Amino acid sequence: MTIPADPSPALQEYAHPEKLVTTQWLEDHLGTDGLVVVESDEDVLLYETGHIPGAVKIDWHLDLNDPVTRDYVDGEGFARLMDASGITPETTVVLYGDKSNWWAAYALWVFALFGHADVRLLDGGRAAWQAEGRAMTTADAGRPTPTSGYPVIAREDAPLRAFREDVLTTLGGPLIDVRSPQEYSGERTHMPDYPQEGTIRGGHIPTARSVPWARAAAEDGRFRSRAELEAIYREELGFEAAEPTIVYCRIGERSAHTWFVLTHLLGFENVRNYDGSWTEWGNGVRLPIAVGTEPGEVPAR
């Protein structure tokens, strides 16, 4: 870790407090050597309307997805992105974004696939920073100079990413659907107010439990307290930190937020994000689904 963790007492209750920073800590550390701040939003133009001074932008559509295969960029692509963003393997990266850090958490998960050592989230994201009246700018001043030589790393998907076969063979185990209740029940196949993204069937993966991702976020966009999160994921669901757990949503973005909560805030040891999610499962040939508000049974094979 290039830069010491944020020692704020509020963060110390979490399993891995070094994965979060507070707005005050970030403001105090802006401009520190070895720190790069990255904004990652749903809206690709939001950064241009004003961003944290010195922050660079990484867009999930344009920078993290492979344009041809439904997959993330490869080692060369990630290395190019890191070089352009002024990030070396030693850099402390702090990510933040709109919508309670939903997209920033997704970017953090992709950084994790490449094993970047020190990547943290700004608790509360863009909204908290703005609400506190902290500096925003449209200027480039303070942006890191591009670097070169980020190593070409072969992505290590297996520990963090689940594929449809993994889900199919572990049905009945801990599995969380983080979409809206209407998507879970099958009333609708896309988020309220969001585009129809071409899923033929509505419903959920059999045995998946429904916990909409936003339950982990407080009104101000920050994460809920450890006790509140324990009450949801351990007491309500009865899930254990040692058990392999899979999370999914529609394309894997909202579930990256829950992946972060389980892995870094609650210390679950083996959580994988199924990024194929409902847009794959709901359309998949020979894949069983469940409809309605109950999790449903493991289908007989």
Added chain:
Amino acid sequence: MSEETALPPAFTEIAEDFHALGGRDRLQLLLEFSQSLPELPERYAEHPELLEPVPECQSPIFLITEVDGEGRGATARLFFSAPQEAPTTRGFAAILAEALDGRTVGEVLETPESVTGSLGLAEVVSPLRLNGMAGMLVRIKRQLAAKAGL
């Protein structure tokens, strides 16, 4: 046939402006469009329920049309409402407003949805996000056709 020659006249100048710029400047121009989106006139600002939502867009946007006259020769008027936190969606709306507001209903109806892919925006906002602009155009055309009695 290149995509340029297929462009309806209403979009020619806008497409030329975007294509003349590199990636970052192209986004900047889209941002300028988003900042130029006219406010709703009072008669709609006070009655948001009259506006039609566009669920193809990632961020909430609402639109309504008016026609002055009848048939294909009537004048089309377009009005949009989208929050400041959704600059991409506002930019799409502002492009449609600049290109089509005040044109004849016939001209708007002849605009293919594929025009949204010809402006040089796919590289800077991604093709998936552009679906939102096509969704707005479909709704505009359907409203205008009904209101012009076509």
